[in-house]
Amino acid sequence: MSTKExxxxxxxYVAGNTPKSMTALHNLRKYCEEHLQGQYVIEVIDLLEHPQLxxxxxxxxxxxxxxxxxxxxxxIIGDLSNESKVLVGLDIQPLNH
Incomplete structure (x- = not known):
């Protein structure tokens, strides 16, 4: 694994399977696949099940x-629907395709 990887x-963090939570997860997975291919781990924490976290x-x-x-x-707070805001917020450099 190189130092760039x-x-x-x-x-x-979500609270149950609300439409906003599901949209956020869908958007996050999409951005990660597009820009962080194979270089990410997503942990979803449902605060209805684990409020102490x-x-x-x-x-x-x-x-x-x-x-x-x-x-x-x-x-980043919200459903992550604004891709450029998410990428800037996470400091992800878009991959050159």
Missing amino acids: KKWQLRL AEGDQILAIPTLVRKIPAPMRK
């Missing part, structure tokens, strides 16, 4: 995406 650790990443609204790695940690 890094695993992105992304954590998506919200405190660790200071989650105030849902859905919220947290980029754990690479540092520094970044957060």
Whole structure:
């Protein structure tokens, strides 16, 4: 694995299978496949099942995406429908196709 290849650790906080949560997950997977092919891990945390986990990443609204790695940690709130905002927010450099 070269130094340019890094695993992105992304954590998506949701509250049940709401349309907004499902849209956020769908959009996140799409962006990761397009721009981080094979270099990411998505962890989905349902705060209805694990409310205590919200405190660790200071989650105030849902859905919220947290980029754990690479540092520094970044957060994006909402359904992630604005691709350019998500890419800028996560500091993802679009791949040249």
